Amino acid sequence: MATAYEIAAAVPDPELPMLTLADLGVLRRVEEHGGGEEHGVPEKHSVADKHSVADKHSGTVTVVITPTYTGCPALGAMRDDLVRRLTAAGYSGVRVEVELSPAWSTDCISERGRRALAAAGIAPPGPAPRPAGPVPLTLAPARHDVRCPRCGSSAELISDFGSTPCQAVWRCGSCLESFGAMKGI
Amino acid sequence: MTHESVYDGLFGGESDQWAFGTDFDDPLAGVTAAVPEGADPGQLAAYCLMLGDDALVLSHRLAQWCSRAPDLEVDIALANIALDLLGQARLLLIRAADADPSVVPPLPHGSPVPAEDALAFFRDDGALRNVRLAEAENGDFGETIARLLLFATWRLALFGRLVASRDAVLAAVAGKGVKELAYHRDFAARWFLTLAQGTGESRLRITEGLAEAWRHHDELFRAHPVEQQLAALGVAVDPAEAADEVAAVLGQVFAASDVARPSVPQSGLPGGRSGRDGVHTEALSRMLAEMQSVARAHPMGRW
Numbered sequence: 314m315a316t317a318y319e320i321a322a323a324v325p326d327p328e329l330p331m332l333t334l335a336d337l338g339v340l341r342r343v344e345e346h347g348g349g350e351e352h353g354v355p356e357k358h359s360v361a362d363k364h365s366v367a368d369k370h371s372g373t374v375t376v377v378i379t380p381t382y383t384g385c386p387a388l389g390a391m392r393d394d395l396v397r398r399l400t401a402a403g404y405s406g407v408r409v410e411v412e413l414s415p416a417w418s419t420d421c422i423s424e425r426g427r428r429a430l431a432a433a434g435i436a437p438p439g440p441a442p443r444p445a446g447p448v449p450l451t452l453a454p455a456r457h458d459v460r461c462p463r464c465g466s467s468a469e470l471i472s473d474f475g476s477t478p479c480q481a482v483w484r485c486g487s488c489l490e491s492f493g494a495m496k497g498i
Numbered sequence: 499m500t501h502e503s504v505y506d507g508l509f510g511g512e513s514d515q516w517a518f519g520t521d522f523d524d525p526l527a528g529v530t531a532a533v534p535e536g537a538d539p540g541q542l543a544a545y546c547l548m549l550g551d552d553a554l555v556l557s558h559r560l561a562q563w564c565s566r567a568p569d570l571e572v573d574i575a576l577a578n579i580a581l582d583l584l585g586q587a588r589l590l591l592i593r594a595a596d597a598d599p600s601v602v603p604p605l606p607h608g609s610p611v612p613a614e615d616a617l618a619f620f621r622d623d624g625a626l627r628n629v630r631l632a633e634a635e636n637g638d639f640g641e642t643i644a645r646l647l648l649f650a651t652w653r654l655a656l657f658g659r660l661v662a663s664r665d666a667v668l669a670a671v672a673g674k675g676v677k678e679l680a681y682h683r684d685f686a687a688r689w690f691l692t693l694a695q696g697t698g699e700s701r702l703r704i705t706e707g708l709a710e711a712w713r714h715h716d717e718l719f720r721a722h723p724v725e726q727q728l729a730a731l732g733v734a735v736d737p738a739e740a741a742d743e744v745a746a747v748l749g750q751v752f753a754a755s756d757v758a759r760p761s762v763p764q765s766g767l768p769g770g771r772s773g774r775d776g777v778h779t780e781a782l783s784r785m786l787a788e789m790q791s792v793a794r795a796h797p798m799g800r801w
Contacts, residue, residue, distance in 0.1 A: 383588075383589060383678060384584045413667070413670035417674075448654065450684060475574065478582065
């Protein structure tokens with residue numbers, strides 16, 4: 314039977330569904346309180362058949378997540394999805410807490426997550442800048458070497474702001490496709 | 499074809515994914531609310547309102563560009579920046595309400611409006627503590643970019659210091675905010691350069707916009723007693739300390755753009771009181787009238 318952590322870790326990101334919350338690196342901790350786990354045969358289940366699994370877990374669980382960008386509306390959707398999935402697995406109480414520090418970084422995205430992003434046509438982020446002092450001003454746009462996720466050619470920045478707070482828009486110099494790239498933060 | 503809910507249609511019946519219409523009761527749930535030892539909760543709340551209102555008000559100004567920007571990329575960029583600032587505002591307003599619940603305006607008994615919404619939508623202009631640079635009308639694109647450059651450079655310099663705050667929430671908000679504000683500043687700086695090096699008209703617009711924004715420059719570095727006292731306790735940042743860093747960064751942009759640092763008369767401070775004291779320009783009243791009208795018409799509404 315899946316543990317609370319495994320259930321939480323498998324929840325997809327609401328805006329980048331090719332990534333799970335664990336891949337994205339926003340899942341900090343999952344703590345189970347009270348209740349005992351019944352040991353049963355692992356069962357593939359979806360939210361729809363929650364009645365069939367409702368008796369598999371008991372007790373309560375606390376999930377700690379961290380936001381990507383401060384204002385990202387996906388945080389609320391993540392909270393709702395976590396509550397729904399863990400409640401469906403039988404937990405009687407699910408509390409989702411937010412931890413702001415240390416701040417999330419794209420360096421938290423897993424290797425599997427990076428491959429999933431690229432496979433979905435989104436260029437994974439380069440290493441996040443970690444300036445020792447004040448963040449230096451950059452008047453020239455290209456900050457890291459972004460490659461086209463389709464053909465691997467070099468690309469140019471169209472805009473630092475894209476379809477989600479965490480993405481920039483780039484265009485491939487070879488196949489001329491525009492694509493999203495995760496900004497390294 | 500009928501669906502049980504509007505989302506069913508969007509997801510083809512697979513409602514496992516929720517991308518819309520969700521709320522988050524308290525983004526600070528689980529974050530410690532302890533006030534640093536020696537700090538006055540009322541002062542901490544006032545300081546959180548200052549930084550929160552700066553972000554709230556400029557966020558709304560930038561959101562007013564939505565569908566009106568010169569091109570789609572800029573439209574999305576300004577909305578993204580507005581969203582980041584709104585996120586910062588939300589955390590800071592919640593922190594203010596946690597530290598001192600008396601700052602939250604009273605609502606009818608049983609109202610479901612959370613504290614941060616009550617602070618955003620049910621305070622009059624005199625209760626807002628933002629700097630007046632944030633509230634100025636957008637003007638044209640040049641003026642908007644010049645104001646954003648000045649604001650983001652200043653706020654980044656403040657947040658770069660606030661990461662060391664003894665208040666865990668302020669330090670965390672600043673830690674995340676630094677990454678966002680660096681993008682905001684660099685976006686504005688690149689557009690500033692582009693407009694300054696463009697046509698005669700674009701150069702005129704950006705230099706006039708800069709002169710307009712600069713009328714509120716000195717107020718940015720004028721410490722309110724709350725800022726000074728909390729800065730002495732290691733909780734807040736005295737904005738005067740950020741002046742040199744801001745001047746150096748802006749100097750780089752001006753040099754690259756071949757634009758002189760402005761020297762313009764500063765907007766008057768009636769009785770020596772500034773936006774930090776709740777003394778604002780008419781522009782804020784008009785903006786709030788629009789921004790708050792729906793929430794105020796429905797104080798029992800759930801959003």
